[in-house]
Amino acid sequence: MGSQKRIAKELSELVESPPEGIIVELADEANLYKWKVFMEGPEGSPYQGGKFIVNLTLPTEYPFKPPTVSFGTKIYHPNVTNDEKGSMCLGMLRADEWKPSSKIAAVLQFARQLLQEPMPDDAIEGRIAEQYKNDRKRYDEIAKEWTRKWAVSE
Amino acid sequence: MPPRTSGWTEAGAPGYSHRSYRSPDGRFTFSTTTIGGSYSSRHEGQLDQLPAVMQSIGALFQGLSGTYDHHQTQRGPGMEMPPHSHAAGMREPDVMHDRFQAHHERARRHEEYFFRDPDGPQHMESPGPNLVDFLEALRGNPRIATREGAANPFAMLSALMNVDRNGDAVYSQEELDRVISQLIDHTQQGTAPPPATDTAIRSLPTKKMTREMMGSDGTAECSICMDPVELNTEVTVLPCTHWFHFDCIKAWLNQHNTCPHCRRSIDATGVTSPGEGTSENPVIIPDSPESSSSPRLRRRSSPITSRSIRSARSSMSRSSRTSPSPEMGESGTRRGSSGESSRGGITGWVWSRFGGGSS
Numbered sequence: 001m002g003s004q005k006r007i008a009k010e011l012s013e014l015v016e017s018p019p020e021g022i023i024v025e026l027a028d029e030a031n032l033y034k035w036k037v038f039m040e041g042p043e044g045s046p047y048q049g050g051k052f053i054v055n056l057t058l059p060t061e062y063p064f065k066p067p068t069v070s071f072g073t074k075i076y077h078p079n080v081t082n083d084e085k086g087s088m089c090l091g092m093l094r095a096d097e098w099k100p101s102s103k104i105a106a107v108l109q110f111a112r113q114l115l116q117e118p119m120p121d122d123a124i125e126g127r128i129a130e131q132y133k134n135d136r137k138r139y140d141e142i143a144k145e146w147t148r149k150w151a152v153s154e
Numbered sequence: 155m156p157p158r159t160s161g162w163t164e165a166g167a168p169g170y171s172h173r174s175y176r177s178p179d180g181r182f183t184f185s186t187t188t189i190g191g192s193y194s195s196r197h198e199g200q201l202d203q204l205p206a207v208m209q210s211i212g213a214l215f216q217g218l219s220g221t222y223d224h225h226q227t228q229r230g231p232g233m234e235m236p237p238h239s240h241a242a243g244m245r246e247p248d249v250m251h252d253r254f255q256a257h258h259e260r261a262r263r264h265e266e267y268f269f270r271d272p273d274g275p276q277h278m279e280s281p282g283p284n285l286v287d288f289l290e291a292l293r294g295n296p297r298i299a300t301r302e303g304a305a306n307p308f309a310m311l312s313a314l315m316n317v318d319r320n321g322d323a324v325y326s327q328e329e330l331d332r333v334i335s336q337l338i339d340h341t342q343q344g345t346a347p348p349p350a351t352d353t354a355i356r357s358l359p360t361k362k363m364t365r366e367m368m369g370s371d372g373t374a375e376c377s378i379c380m381d382p383v384e385l386n387t388e389v390t391v392l393p394c395t396h397w398f399h400f401d402c403i404k405a406w407l408n409q410h411n412t413c414p415h416c417r418r419s420i421d422a423t424g425v426t427s428p429g430e431g432t433s434e435n436p437v438i439i440p441d442s443p444e445s446s447s448s449p450r451l452r453r454r455s456s457p458i459t460s461r462s463i464r465s466a467r468s469s470m471s472r473s474s475r476t477s478p479s480p481e482m483g484e485s486g487t488r489r490g491s492s493g494e495s496s497r498g499g500i501t502g503w504v505w506s507r508f509g510g511g512s513s
Contacts, residue, residue: 006380063378064406094335096346100406100414101377124328 003062007032010104022108024056033058036072037108041151042116046143047075050151054088054111056104066098069111074150076143078123078132079114089124090114350411350420355404358420363387367397377415378402394418 011032014024021040028034037054041047053072059065071077071086081087088111091097123129131139361367363385368374374383376399383389389397390404396415398406406414411421 006378009380064409099417103380124331126328 003058003060004032006063007058007104011035014105014108019105019109019112021112024108027055033060033062035104039108039112039115041147042112045116046140047077047115047147047151050075050147051153052115052151054108056108058104063100063102066093066095066102067104067107069093069107074146075115076128076139076146077115078118078120078125078129080124082125082128087124088114089122091122347410347412347417347419349409350407354411354420355407358390358392358403360388360400361391361397363389363397376402378406392418392420 011024011026014022018024021042023038025036026032026034027036035056035058037056039052039054041050041052050073052075055070055072056067057070058067069088069090071080071088073086075086076082079089081089090107090110092099092102092110093107118129118132120129120132123132128139131142363374363383365372365385367389368385375381376383376389377396378398379402381399383399388400390400391397392403392413394413394416396413398414403414407420412419
């Protein structure tokens with residue numbers, strides 16, 4: 001499969017020179033299509049200090065179909081579903097917006113950027129988006145609290 | 155004569171039978187009409203067994219109708235049932251539990267064409283309005299957000315019938331969105347461009363890699379397989395001048411007829427790009443919109459062709475939605491506003507499906 005070659009290449013690139021705040025590994029050494037990503041909450045965001053587990057799943061049709069990204073760590077964010085799935089809604093990951101020339105590194109950087117700067121108008125959690133727009137202070141508080149509660153291991 | 159009766163009423167005529175059921179509180183009713191056969195005369199004995207089944211269904215529907223709060227429908231004048239029909243229905247009007255009574259009679263001539271019990275509520279709020287609400291919601295109408303009650307019957311029905319919410323029955327905006335997203339993912343349709351034809355793919359020009367096509371560091375890679383491409387390797391060039399391995403681009407074009415890098419259609423031969431992409435090749439991926447530092451700077455301008463307008467619309471919608479829209483309800487942030495330029499994502503998909511789109 002051509003996709004495996006590309007995936008392996010992207011993986012080794014990411015392992016060799018990881019983008020800021022992002023560490024990747026395979027969830028299962030025998031399966032190239034399931035990645036486990038450790039994402040640090042960006043500085044200056046309410047997620048700072050937290051380490052979030054992000055599960056990245058690649059379809060067998062990759063790169064012709066987009067990867068899916070979900071948070072394994074609970075996170076309070078307008079663009080991440082507040083359920084056990086923790087699905088992330090990224091425009092570039094929608095099937096009709098995906099481009100095969102997008103790299104996984106770009107996807108992960110975009111996801112991290114989204115922690116820094118949520119997109120409430122493209123939100124999946126409407127309530128959190130409203131709060132983000134209208135009551136930023138409270139949003140920050142809850143997001144921090146959740147980060148402390150779920151994303152900090154001590 | 156009390157206006158409300160409950161239980162079964164039945165009307166029959168040769169070749170025709172009409173049965174209707176109405177719950178004791180009068181808030182729910184349903185009826186069946188059978189045309190053909192001699193049902194009413196043959197069936198009398200079996201009707202005793204039917205109520206046991208119908209009773210449980212009746213209870214279920216009564217529970218559902220309990221969530222409606224506005225079913226005190228009035229009967230209009232001139233809608234009286236024949237007196238003997240009333241008598242059947244009201245034999246024990248005070249009994250709390252449903253009583254099912256079979257009653258056969260010869261209906262008046264004009265009633266043979268009734269498909270509804272004229273004694274019952276005339277127009278109950280059927281699921282129709284809910285469907286309308288759903289569609290309205292899809293169009294960005296925030297009214298749905300305030301009508302929690304409207305969705306409840308589906309929730310109850312779903313729970314009672316043990317239907318998983320990932321199945322066909324959904325009862326919240328978010329679930330609906332999720333189902334639609336899944337559909338889009340599964341079908342690979344929506345606003346995604348259609349596949350290119352084989353002829354179009356085969357007629358694409360090829361070219362041997364030249365120095366100018368290599369990146370500034372003298373290397374290049376096919377942005378689909380990410381394999382390095384050496385000088386003089388034969389590559390396939392799209393009208394937008396982006397190039398790829400033939401096998402790689404073929405696999406993509408079999409799904410979508412656009413450049414996987416800049417999304418220009420490969421059919422747009424008339425108007426070609428004078429500027430963008432000429433000195434650019436896919437090796438410059440760090441400059442691609444995805445990896446730019448701001449998630450909102452998603453696309454560079456490109457020459458106007460009919461296809462690029464369409465593809466640009468979906469990207470524009472995302473950025474135009476960054477301004478808060480007064481229309482957005484609490485749960486409506488994914489809907490976008492209803493402006494023409496805002497029909498991206500789910501909304502755009504629905505619009506394009508249901509006739510509002512440009513495709």
